[in-house]
Amino acid sequence: MEKINLKEKLSKFSDHWAPRIIAEMNDYQFKLVKIQGEFVWHDHTDTDEVFIVIEGKMEIEFKNETVELNEGEMYVVPKGVQHKPRSDSECKIMLVEPRGVVNTGNTEGELTASNDVWI
Helix, strand or coil: CCCCCHHHHHCCCCCECCCEEEEEECCEEEEEEEEEEECCCECCCCCCEEEEEEECEEEEECCCCEEEEECCCEEEECCCCCEEEEEEEEEEEEEEEECCCCCCCCCCCCCCCCCCCEC
């Protein structure tokens, strides 16, 4: 067991929309990801998804509203709800979700990241 420095882990990669696992707790994974631009519309049918903004700001677009998240804020997207994250400039976030969750849900495409990549 060692402490984890989020800034140090974030400095180890530069690509966007490619979550990196930094820890596990029971069946949940803590993932760091850098985002910029628009993601794809998707949902996670079996689990909620937590977005925690570490640095920057982002938006999560839903069918009827858009939620803006600033540094130090978090949002829980309920399971089965279509959403599309986006950020005009680079934003660094932490995701908390069960092991094995694919970043694009059932929407496979060029932004679908490899699963279970640790840093």
